[in-house]
Amino acid sequence: MSFYIPTIKKMYFVSDILIERIMPVEGQINVQPHSLVDPSTNLATCKISYEVINLGQKFIPSKKNITSFNQGDLVGKVHKNKFIAPFKGSLYQLENNYYFKSEEKDNWLLAGVWGEVLETSHNRSVLLKTQGMNIHVPICTPKIKSGELIVFPNPEKNLVLKYLENYVKTSIGKIIYVGNKITIDIVKKAAELKIDVILGGSADLEVYTFAKANDIGLGLFSIIGNANTPNNIFNFINEITNRYVFFYGDRGVLQIPMPAVKPEIKVKKVSNATKSSNLINQPFLKFVKKGLEVQIFEYDHFGKIGVVDRVGKSGILVRLYDGDEIVSVLPPNLVACE
Structure with a gap:
């Protein structure tokens, strides 16, 4: 007996994708329209402070008219508690609140994709045209994030937490695939380490509820329940681990940038009998x-x-x-x- 069943496309190539790469503040744009870029291209540069500490309204500066401090200097105090500069930085006041920020350093805006520059805007953003592979993520929290994809090799459940702990110092800005099943312990560890997004095959409803309540990006390639990641998806992401990717939780898509190579299209020969059936050709x-x-x-x-x-x-x-x-x-x- 013969059967025909519906098909779900879990992976599909998309061309002419528009991506806007934006700096946190205005800076210097390093590319021109029609320039070709790859993931390592430095699109733009600006200076930002990577750390800011809120000292509150009751903070008393140690010296008037001095705003720059070296690491270890006495900056001031709140009541009887001294505040010593934890890094080289400066003191400033905004709406009656005092803040201490780290010394400004260069921030590079990398393309993260293969493509072409369409336009630049206000010394802050660059619009790119690119292409990539979209992977359907049927269950996910509505988080939108981009970052480096790290793929764990479908490890035993008791090893996942140890793998995560190895990324304590570099977890921010990461999208991590942790295996076939995401447990409540794994998602709590992800929250503790401030991981942007975790991906897996499946998870219980408790895990999804916790992730959504704690603003954690969660993406499941299969279902709520107990199911593995489809082999073709795991094999693909395992080959491109460490690539910069885009997670669109609101649309249920993990977008993988790809080089500008037209995907091979295989033409399948069909018999005359098959051609005669409109239903089968769908x-x-x-x-x-x-x-x-x-x-x-x-x-x-x-x-x-x-x-x-x-x-x-x-x-x-x-x-x-x-x-x-x-x-x-x-x-x-x-x-x-x-």
Whole structure:
């Protein structure tokens, strides 16, 4: 017996993507319209303070008319508590509040993508045209972030926390794939380390609720529950680990910048019999055969992913990635994954 099932495109190439790269303050733009860029291109430079300490309204400066201090200098005090400069910086007052900020340093705005400069604006932003691979993230919190993608190699659950702890000093600005299942301990550690976004195959509702309440970016490639990351997604992100990527939680998309190379398009030969059927030629339908990756939406195995083992008269037999169990499923309770 033959079956055709709907297809979900989990990964697809997109051209003519517009991305605006913005500096925190005005500075110097280093590129011109029509310039070609790659991820390491320095688009613009500005000077910013990376640390600011709020000293409050009751702060009393140690010296009048002196605003610059070296590390270790006495800056002033609040009541009887002295404030010693933790780094070289300056003191300033804004709306009756005193602040101490670190010495301004150069901040580079890197392109992060392959593409072309379309325009620049107000010595602060650069509009780029680029291309990339979009990965569908069906379950995610509405966070929008960009950063370096770090991929853990689907480790044992008890090793994930140790991996995270290794990134304590460099966790800010990271988007981290932690494995097939994100637990409550993992998402709490991510909050503690101020990780921008964590990705995984699945998670319990408790994890999603905690992430959303604590403004943590969370993206699941499968479902709320217990399911692995689709193999094609893991294999792809594992190959491009350490690349600068864009997470659009509001749209359910992880966008991976790609070089300007037109993706190979394979033309599949079809028989005259196949051509005669308009239904079979629909691009959203897939002929079920051995080895096809599918996702199940039947109650007992909802959201789980596996590959077709064989097609029988009683249904489609699917070998699940989770536990290597073979289950029988009938359309419309499953879809093909691309």
